[in-house]
Amino acid sequence: MHIMRKSLLVYLSISFVLVDAFEPVTTTVIVGATGFLYPLGKKIYNYFRETCNDDWIGFNTTGLEKDLERKLFGQHIASRVVLKGVTGFMNNKSPKKPLVLSLHGSTGTGKNFVSQLIADNIYKKGMTSNYVHLFTSTAHFPHPSQIDTYKVQLQQWIKGNVSSCPRSLFIFDEMDKMPLGLIDSIKPYLDYYDNLEGVSYRHAIFIFLSNAGGQNISQVALDFWLKGKDREEIQLKDLEAALSLEVFNNKNSGFWHTSLIDKNLVDFFIPFLPLERRHIRACALAEMAAQGLPLDEEIAGRVADEMIYSPKAERVFASKGCKTTRSKLDYYT
Structure with a gap:
C-alpha cells in the first residue's frame, strides 16, 4: 500500500513538471488526468485502510443468529437475549443511549466467545478492528491504589475513541476483579444524553463480562437437573433473582453500589448456564x-x-x- 501511494505521488509530481512543456490543450488533458487519479488513489487507499463507515462497519443479523445457533452450545437464554438486544439496537437509527450488556456466568461458558461473535458480525475486521476495545481488569487496572489515575485514563480513552468513531465497541473483561468504583467513572457515557462536550455516545456498545453470579446460576441449573427437568425449560425469570442477588450485593461483582445499577443503565443482564x-x-x-x-x-x-x-x-x-x-x-x- 505504501509503494502504491509513493508511486502515485511520483506520477503526480512528474505530471506537474511536464505541464509547462506542453501546449494549453495538452496541459488541460494532463491536469484532467491528474485530477482523476488523485481521488482514485484515495479510494484505493481507503479500500485497504479501515475507516468508520459502511464499508467496514455493518450489522449482519443473519450472521449473528446463525453463529449463536451453530457455535454457542448450551446457552439458549443468552443466545435469545443477545440476538434480541443487539438486533434491536443496531436497527435503531436514533437510539436514546448506548447499548449496555452485562454477561454473567462461570468460566468457560461462552461470555468472551459471544463478545467475539458480536464483533465479528458488526465489524469487517472483527475483534482486530480499530474500533473494538478490550479491557481486562487484571492487565489494565491491576492496582486499586491507582484508581483515580485509571478513572481519568478510562474516560479519556472512551471519549477519544468515540470521537473518532461513534460506532465503537468496548468490552470489559473480569468485571468481578475491577477496582471498586472504577466503572462509575464512565456512567455519563452510558446515560441518556444527546452529547457530552460535543460527543454523542448513543451509537456505542459496552459489554461487561463477569464470573459473578456463576454459582447461583449453576445452583438453579442443578435444581432443574435434580428434578428431572430439561435445561431448555429454564427461563430468564428463573435466574433473575439469583443473578441480581449476587451482582448487586457482592463486593466482588464489579457492580456493587454502582450508579449504573441505580440508574438502570444496564440494558440486559444475561446469564450463562454451566455446561454439561x-x-x-x-x-x-x-x-x-x-x-x-x-x-x-x-x-x-x-x-x-x-x-x-x-x-x-x-x-x-x-x-x-x-x-x-x-x-x-x-x-x-
Whole structure:
C-alpha cells in the first residue's frame, strides 16, 4: 500500500513538471488526468485502510443468529437475549443511549466467545478492528491504589475513541476483579444524553463480562437437573433473582453500589448456564472443524471425559466449561 501511494505521488509530481512543456490543450488533458487519479488513489487507499463507515462497519443479523445457533452450545437464554438486544439496537437509527450488556456466568461458558461473535458480525475486521476495545481488569487496572489515575485514563480513552468513531465497541473483561468504583467513572457515557462536550455516545456498545453470579446460576441449573427437568425449560425469570442477588450485593461483582445499577443503565443482564458433558463434546468437535481437522467423535468423547465435573457426586457440570478444550484437543491430535 505504501509503494502504491509513493508511486502515485511520483506520477503526480512528474505530471506537474511536464505541464509547462506542453501546449494549453495538452496541459488541460494532463491536469484532467491528474485530477482523476488523485481521488482514485484515495479510494484505493481507503479500500485497504479501515475507516468508520459502511464499508467496514455493518450489522449482519443473519450472521449473528446463525453463529449463536451453530457455535454457542448450551446457552439458549443468552443466545435469545443477545440476538434480541443487539438486533434491536443496531436497527435503531436514533437510539436514546448506548447499548449496555452485562454477561454473567462461570468460566468457560461462552461470555468472551459471544463478545467475539458480536464483533465479528458488526465489524469487517472483527475483534482486530480499530474500533473494538478490550479491557481486562487484571492487565489494565491491576492496582486499586491507582484508581483515580485509571478513572481519568478510562474516560479519556472512551471519549477519544468515540470521537473518532461513534460506532465503537468496548468490552470489559473480569468485571468481578475491577477496582471498586472504577466503572462509575464512565456512567455519563452510558446515560441518556444527546452529547457530552460535543460527543454523542448513543451509537456505542459496552459489554461487561463477569464470573459473578456463576454459582447461583449453576445452583438453579442443578435444581432443574435434580428434578428431572430439561435445561431448555429454564427461563430468564428463573435466574433473575439469583443473578441480581449476587451482582448487586457482592463486593466482588464489579457492580456493587454502582450508579449504573441505580440508574438502570444496564440494558440486559444475561446469564450463562454451566455446561454439561454433551456441550464439551460439541465444543471439541467445533474446535476440530475450526482447525480443519476431521471430526472424530471418539476424541471428542475423550476430551469431555477428562474434564473435572461438579458437584463431585453427580458430576453434572464441567468446572471450566469449554475453556481448556483446545489444549486437551491438541494433546490427542
